[in-house]
Amino acid sequence: MYYKNNIGSIYYEVHGQENATTIVFSHGVTMDHRTFKEQVNALKDEYRVIVWDMPYHGKSSEIHKNLQFSTTAADFIIELLDSLDIPNAILSGLSLGSFVTQQAAYKYPDRVVATIHLSGGSLYPKCPKWLKVLNPVFSLPISILSHQSLAKHFAKHKAITPHTIAYLEEGVHKTGKKALMHLINEMINDMVIGLPEPLEQPMLITYGDHELSPIKKMNKKWHHNSLNSQLSVVENAHHILNQDNPEECNKVLLYFLKSLA
Template sequence: MNKIETKKGEIYYKTVGQPQKPAILLIHGVGLNHQTWKPQIKELKKNHYLTVLDLPGHGRSYKNRQFNLNETTEIIKKILDEIQQKQISLIGQSIGGLITQHYTNKYPETVKKLIVLGSPSLYHGLDEYTTALFKIHSQASKITPWKILKQSAKSELANKPTTQRYIEKTLNETGKKQLINISEEIQNTVLTGIPKPINKPIQLIHGDQDLKFIQKQMKEWHNKQPNTQYKKIKNAGHIANQDNPKEFNKTIKNFLKNTKK
């Protein structure tokens, strides 16, 4: 893997494919790592130049419990400068979807298209009920034993045993304190939001067995912003790209190929 230096430490990233091909940056979710996108790399590398990374506090990147979305946005920009790509499409899962929106709001001229998997809209925000659930979940996670928290995450976020084993492995690497810190940053990010809707082609995706509030928020996002494309992946949970890679890959390939900028 390649790496860039930041004030807090090293960020690791990997490129696959030929730089002259259309570029895509893929951003994983909380507690995971760049291997989240293994089923997509194999499918997309022939016709695209792919970049995956380990977010701060994840994988091989520096360990820092104070995860910060603004800093992460600047890390994404630094990686794009490093790989010499002026424009790129972004794919983000869970917090990765929030990062894609946050980044696009700040650097819209560098983004072609967005694919958001299992993540609410930063512009439209959450209703009061869902906001309350976020806060309750955050407090409950602090007092829940780590073993139970991991088991709950596995069963709630994925359907396939291979995906569940991947979640358990990466959560062990991330650790409880880091996970809780990132979850709190997610809550703050969603509540703060962004000042205007994103004026880019957007593909919204979630699994048909994803968390109920995610399904609700993404459907409402599509209804409020009907120029977005919306897809519910069958037999898939929160990490739908691993639970049902065949349908997920077909959806994103069609969007990338046929949707105009």
């Protein structure tokens, strides 16, 4: 199904029980709704599960490059909920999707019951402006590497299982270099702009045991500074923990979801 507004169109799917608590999953860079296949299967009997392709990804359209990606995507989520007559939801985001989830939770606090962050990073407090020097650092190798080399390098630094690596390689080819550079720059800009205050909703922070050390440290600090949060580590998983080890990831998700009841 598609939802359209004057900015663009997004593809989405709704699974599960119509009158149950709604969970919206937002994916990471170069990915699409398919990354959450195992989460949909695990949750649809008890929850209403929405997965979607964010702008620039999958079956969704691009948006104007001057629009801030994360806030625009957050608006899409709320508009989609409005179109489906859903008053509020639990938002879950993977990597880039975590930034989108935070923007939605901050901008629309009454619409977001709780947040789940898979391999995410806190937008509060904001990062120093010098972080923007990383934009060309990331853009240069993306521009000079072949598509095949870029896809392999990108995937092997985010996943450990063959099927997840293959999925990420496919996503890099579909997304393309131009969009990938733009989205990475948007993530860095998000971190510099930040949020003015921490989120108030209950929060799950989780990452894989093979995750990069800086991201592990960032998530531990995020949990330490967030009184209403839970922290879990998924074994035998890298950045895309929901695909590397879906069984363990789903256990972590269900434990948190049951704690909200």
